[in-house]
Amino acid sequence: MSSFTVSSASRVTARAATRVASTRVRAKTSKFAFAGDRRPRRDVARFASAAGGAEGADPYAVLGVKPDADALAVKKAYNSKQMLYKGEGDKLAAVERAYEAILQAGLSARLSGKGAVDTNVRFADKVIRSKWAPRPCPSPMKDVVVNYGLTMGCALVTLVTPPNMRTLQVTIFAALLMVFRFFVKLVDVDPGPNAVLDPPAAQKHNNARFARSFGVVLGTFVATLFVTFWLPQFFIEVLGLTVPAWVMLHQEVFVSSACGFVLASLVSFYR
Known part of the structure; x- marks a missing residue:
């Protein structure tokens, strides 16, 4: 066989190998592009399969949350399932895989621009000047109604009490109620470690x-009481x-209404 025939065969073989490689690259590229266009729920299923989840298992169903649940709801469901299945290795492993799949899908959606980023994540570099200062955190409407109903009810009790028997005891009771309501709200919005x-x-948490x-x-109650009760009395006595x-x-009645309104607003819209 001549050298020309050998070189021609080599060139044909090289061109064929190049075409096969190009076809494989295009197939992989189209596969990845299609995967990037999937919806977040499909991303969750893909990550669940990659993590070794059961065929067709829905991570949201495993945790018992809705697909549009926020990160806090997912974390609470994860902690609850861990407590429920304590000692059951298989179920705990399934819960762990489902939780990781949801987190990975959320991260993938944010990186691709398809998922909304929580405000706490977007501005995570903000420095909190005082960890004790109230921070905005609106409550559900039913909780807002309960908070204002309790405080205004205490103000109404003060109103119907005869003037010569009125004290601030009912107002103090309303403040203690708001302490309890604020604590319950913190339990919901800041669950903390699993007990x-x-x-x-x-x-500790x-x-x-x-x-x-x-x-x-x-x-807040003491500050409001100072502005609405002690400070006016001071000016009245000093200035005559x-x-x-x-x-x-x-x-x-004025003091009870003002304190109740301020405390209900604090508990309803801050944390």
């Missing part, structure tokens, strides 16, 4: 929530001002 899996950390509830709510009798008779 079964890590009891010391959970106890719960004590911090309790201290924050008392500090923020009672501090004359005020109508009905104002002095209904002072506790």
Whole structure:
């Protein structure tokens, strides 16, 4: 066989190999492009399969949350399932795979621009000047109605009490109610470590929530009481001002209404 024939055969073989490689590259590229166009729920299923999940298993169904649930709801469901299946290795492994699949899918959606990024994630580099300062956190409408109903109910009790028997005891009781409501809200929005899996950390976190509830709510109550009760009395006595009798008779009602409104607003729209 001549050298020309050998070189021609080599060139044909090289061109064929190049065409095969190009075809494989195009197939892989189209495959990845198609995967990038999938919806987040399909991404979750893909990550679940990659993590070794069961065929057709839905991570959202495993955790018992809706596909549009936020990160906090997913974390709470994950902690709840861990506590429920403690000691059952297979179920715990399934819960772990489902949780990791949802996290990976959320990260993939954010990187591709398809998923909304939470404000806390977008501005995670912001420095909190004081960890005790109230931060915006609106409550559901039903909780807002309950908060304002409790405080305004206490103000109504003060109103129907005879003027010569009115005190600030009902107002103080309303403040203690708001302390409890604030604590319950912190439990929902800041669940903290699992009490079964890590009891010391959970106890420490719960004590911090309790201290924050008392500090923020009672501090706001004292400040409002100072502005609406003690400060006006100070100016009246020092400056010798004359005020109508009905104002002095209904002072506790004004104070109770103002304190109740401020505390209900604090608990309803802040944390």
